[in-house]
Amino acid sequence: xxxxxxxxxxxxxxxxxxxxxxxxxxxxxxxxxxxxxxxxxxxxxxxxxxxxxxxxxxxxxxxxxxxxxxxxxxxxxxxxxxxxxxxxxxxxxxxxxxxxxxxxxxxxxxxxxxxxxxxxxxxxxxxxxxxxxxxxxxxxxxxxxxxxxxxxxxxxxxxxxxxxxxxxxxxxxxxxxxxxxxxxxxxxxxxxxxxxxxxxxxxxxxxxxxxxxxxxxxxxxxxxxxxxxxxxxxxxxxxxxxxxxxxxxxxxxxxxxxxxxxxxxxxxxxxxxxxxxxxxxxxxxxxxxxxxxxxxxxxxxxxxxxxxxxxxxxxxxxxxxxxxxxxxxxxxxxxxxxxxxxxxxxxxxxxxxxxxxxxxxxxxxxxxxxxxxxxxxxxxxxxxxxxxxxxxxxxxxxxxxxxxxxxxxx
Amino acid sequence: xxxxxxxxxxxxxxxxxxxxxxxxxxxxxxxxxxxxxxxxxxxxxxxxxxxxxxxxxxxxxxxxxxxxxxxxxxxxxxxxxxxxxxxxxxxxxxxxxxxxxxxxxxxxxxxxxxxxxxxxxxxxxxxxxxxxxxxxxxxxxxxxxxxxxxxxxxxxxxxxxxxxxxxxxxxxxxxxxxxxxxxxxxxxxxxxxxxxxxxxxxxxxxxxxxxxxxxxxxxxxxxxxxxxxxxxxxxxxxxxxxxxxxxxxxxxxxxxxxxxxxxxxxxxxxxxxxxxxxxxxxxxxxxxxxxxxxxxxxxxxxxxxxxxxxxxxxxxxxxxxxxxxxxxxxxxxxxxxxxxxxxxxxxxxxxxxxxxxxxxxxxxxxxxxxxxxxxxxxxxxxxxxxxxxxxxxxxxxxxxxxxxxxxxxx
Numbered sequence: 001x002x003x004x005x006x007x008x009x010x011x012x013x014x015x016x017x018x019x020x021x022x023x024x025x026x027x028x029x030x031x032x033x034x035x036x037x038x039x040x041x042x043x044x045x046x047x048x049x050x051x052x053x054x055x056x057x058x059x060x061x062x063x064x065x066x067x068x069x070x071x072x073x074x075x076x077x078x079x080x081x082x083x084x085x086x087x088x089x090x091x092x093x094x095x096x097x098x099x100x101x102x103x104x105x106x107x108x109x110x111x112x113x114x115x116x117x118x119x120x121x122x123x124x125x126x127x128x129x130x131x132x133x134x135x136x137x138x139x140x141x142x143x144x145x146x147x148x149x150x151x152x153x154x155x156x157x158x159x160x161x162x163x164x165x166x167x168x169x170x171x172x173x174x175x176x177x178x179x180x181x182x183x184x185x186x187x188x189x190x191x192x193x194x195x196x197x198x199x200x201x202x203x204x205x206x207x208x209x210x211x212x213x214x215x216x217x218x219x220x221x222x223x224x225x226x227x228x229x230x231x232x233x234x235x236x237x238x239x240x241x242x243x244x245x246x247x248x249x250x251x252x253x254x255x256x257x258x259x260x261x262x263x264x265x266x267x268x269x270x271x272x273x274x275x276x277x278x279x280x281x282x283x284x285x286x287x288x289x290x291x292x293x294x295x296x297x298x299x300x301x302x303x304x305x306x307x308x309x310x311x312x313x314x315x316x317x318x319x320x321x322x323x324x325x326x327x328x329x330x331x332x333x334x335x336x337x338x339x340x341x342x343x344x345x346x347x348x349x350x351x352x353x354x355x356x357x358x359x360x361x362x363x364x365x366x367x368x369x370x371x372x373x374x375x376x377x378x379x380x381x382x383x384x385x386x387x388x389x390x391x392x393x394x395x396x397x398x399x400x401x402x403x404x405x406x407x408x409x410x
Numbered sequence: 411x412x413x414x415x416x417x418x419x420x421x422x423x424x425x426x427x428x429x430x431x432x433x434x435x436x437x438x439x440x441x442x443x444x445x446x447x448x449x450x451x452x453x454x455x456x457x458x459x460x461x462x463x464x465x466x467x468x469x470x471x472x473x474x475x476x477x478x479x480x481x482x483x484x485x486x487x488x489x490x491x492x493x494x495x496x497x498x499x500x501x502x503x504x505x506x507x508x509x510x511x512x513x514x515x516x517x518x519x520x521x522x523x524x525x526x527x528x529x530x531x532x533x534x535x536x537x538x539x540x541x542x543x544x545x546x547x548x549x550x551x552x553x554x555x556x557x558x559x560x561x562x563x564x565x566x567x568x569x570x571x572x573x574x575x576x577x578x579x580x581x582x583x584x585x586x587x588x589x590x591x592x593x594x595x596x597x598x599x600x601x602x603x604x605x606x607x608x609x610x611x612x613x614x615x616x617x618x619x620x621x622x623x624x625x626x627x628x629x630x631x632x633x634x635x636x637x638x639x640x641x642x643x644x645x646x647x648x649x650x651x652x653x654x655x656x657x658x659x660x661x662x663x664x665x666x667x668x669x670x671x672x673x674x675x676x677x678x679x680x681x682x683x684x685x686x687x688x689x690x691x692x693x694x695x696x697x698x699x700x701x702x703x704x705x706x707x708x709x710x711x712x713x714x715x716x717x718x719x720x721x722x723x724x725x726x727x728x729x730x731x732x733x734x735x736x737x738x739x740x741x742x743x744x745x746x747x748x749x750x751x752x753x754x755x756x757x758x759x760x761x762x763x764x765x766x767x768x769x770x771x772x773x774x775x776x777x778x779x780x781x782x783x784x785x786x787x788x789x790x791x792x793x794x795x796x797x798x799x800x801x802x803x804x805x806x807x808x809x810x811x812x813x814x815x816x817x818x819x820x
Binding site for chain 2: 273297299302309310311324325329338353357361
């Protein structure tokens with residue numbers, strides 16, 4: 001068992017041009033190899049000890065003082081099929097008193113890599129973990145199509161569920177999750193890491209709420225990704241297990257639309273296509289997907305994802321967000337600034353221009369990453385503070401519908 | 411009469427961060443005031459004299475040698491309602507032997523400003539110009555809704571027609587133009603200046619044709635504009651005269667999609683809305699429009715235009731184009747690079763990243779602006795080399811349909 005020792009801080013080394021969630025700069029992909037030891041090493045941070053601020057690669061997490069005594073969440077992991085699981089675990093371990101009590105994976109290679117990172121955490125079976133009454137929460141980054149059913153099992157076993165995106169792949173999953181949430185009274189948290197672990201997005205939301213750019217007119221989310229076709233596990237190319245490119249990647253952008261605008265989705269128009277991914281990507285593999293989205297109040301959105309990041313790109317994906325308001329514009333470059341002439345200026349940034357302020361980069365370096373705190377507080381208050389269940393179910397249902405109802409252009 | 415004196419060159423001063431077509435950096439709008447004298451002054455360019463290259467603010471125009479003796483196009487102008495007309499005239503005057511023989515405008519203030527720029531060109535009536543058998547071509551940047559009917563009159567008067575975008579506002583206009591083209595045997599040229607006068611776009615087209623980024627998967631065109639509501643003429647706020655924001659601005663992007671992909675439009679999904687433009691913009695004024703476009707071969711496009719450029723933006727519009735290919739990506743910043751940290755690096759640029767080449771800016775400074783030459787050659791060969799009429803009619807019809815069939819989101 002790995003017990004998070006009181007408020008002793010964890011510090012994760014910051015990595016240049018890193019993905020905002022859990023992996024290096026070259027590729028965002030299902031997990032195959034062990035993450036760099038260097039990028040995950042622990043070290044003490046005296047400053048954090050004093051003010052209970054914990055700094056991770058993605059920014060600061062300040063733990064609410066009353067969490068220290070009242071919270072002692074015990075969690076386990078089931079499913080290691082995407083490297084995001086490391087980011088999920090790291091975040092959970094920033095919660096004071098958090099105890100990581102076990103993990104399950106059917107793949108021995110993934111389990112061995114994970115065990116190397118968490119040598120004190122025992123490997124157990126999925127059944128054992130689900131049956132263990134001491135476990136409060138199950139975290140998972142299993143195969144996409146298994147995430148929905150695992151959520152139902154987890155909730156019905158009386159545990160909270162913290163799952164990587166995409167949280168599920170079928171409309172039936174949404175219905176089953178909805179029923180399980182209601183029957184169990186437990187909570188489901190989805191790791192929409194692109195915005196949850198991104199200081200720019202957290203700051204942007206604050207600025208929008210403060211009215212810095214007026215009312216939102218339009219949001220655009222672009223998520224190109226590098227495929228590196230031969231490196232993918234076999235389930236990735238099985239549509240039944242993978243669930244489609246729109247659902248896999250654009251689940252980020254769809255949730256972002258709802259979160260940043262505060263609006264439900266009234267209508268959408270989506271497309272998928274296959275334009276030319278190399279073998280072993282099968283004919284069924286979709287390498288392009290996009291959608292226009294209209295919110296209840298008329299706010300407009302556009303999302304595009306693809307698997308065409310060029311091989312010589314220094315980043316797995318030049319992921320961007322744009323928010324057009326009636327009084328200003330915010331542009332987020334989450335991963336890289338390729339428009340910079342100087343390599344030293346290639347880090348991502350957030351740019352804001354308004355009726356009052358000329359174009360300027362907003363300093364987000366001190367913004368707190370909130371999701372571990374929000375999960376901890378949710379458990380304390382028995383209320384989902386990360387994303388209320390009505391909104392979460394809406395987002396999941398709409399995302400799957402956009403995938404299933406997309407026009408195949410090619 | 412203003413006669414372009416043989417091959418003596420015209421050199422127009424280059425302006426930092428200027429609109430690729432004819433106006434300064436603060437606002438792209440229908441014409442109200444005289445353009446800066448400085449930005450239009452003529453000067454001799456000895457190098458140009460030697461190799462018959464003429465440099466304008468937008469780049470080089472090299473006149474084909476055989477144009478000198480065989481071409482002596484006589485043109486006139488009818489309608490000065492958008493400042494683009496200055497760019498149109500300047501381009502035409504780079505054609506060796508071109509003669510600018512008269513202009514007509516019902517607005518005395520616009521006529522006075524124009525006359526100050528071309529003091530040797532007589533102001534005449536529209537009827538006189540259309541009836542003058544010596545005139546080969548009529549150029550126009552009249553009120554949007556008058557452009558289609560003027561085109562029909564011009565063609566049926568036996569003259570070629572060179573009109574600013576949007577070329578028309580109604581489906582009936584397209585039908586009437588089609589009939590007039592057929593009946594007259596004359597040609598129609600539309601000034602889609604965003605790409606026609608942009609060195610980046612010309613270079614991008616060459617790179618695409620050379621296969622530099624593989625097959626095109628997706629193109630995206632973004633055209634935010636500054637409204638400056640009180641500065642607009644009254645016709646701008648009359649939907650019947652203006653013809654809608656999609657048709658007005660996105661006519662650029664729709665034509666660009668067809669031109670750069672080489673594909674006809676198979677289907678589209680468009681939206682318009684009004685989110686909050688200040689008075690005197692009426693309730694009918696659309697300040698947002700976008701569309702997804704699918705080409706015959708499945709290639710995908712997305713275009714967005716709006717009137718929400720923030721007041722403190724240093725540019726009237728941060729106009730961009732993105733081309734995602736199977737083997738590389740091209741990003742065009744036509745007007746400005748706000749992602750630059752250093753003000754000196756804020757000029758627009760074209761960035762390309764491929765499977766072979768890391769991100770790099772493509773030098774386009776020596777790219778020739780081709781459209782005046784193409785018009786001159788079209789007149790010589792009696793064949794529209796700028797955009798064949800079938801394609802032009804297709805583009806115009808689709809653009810008007812996208813405007814008329816758009817979903818009103820707000």
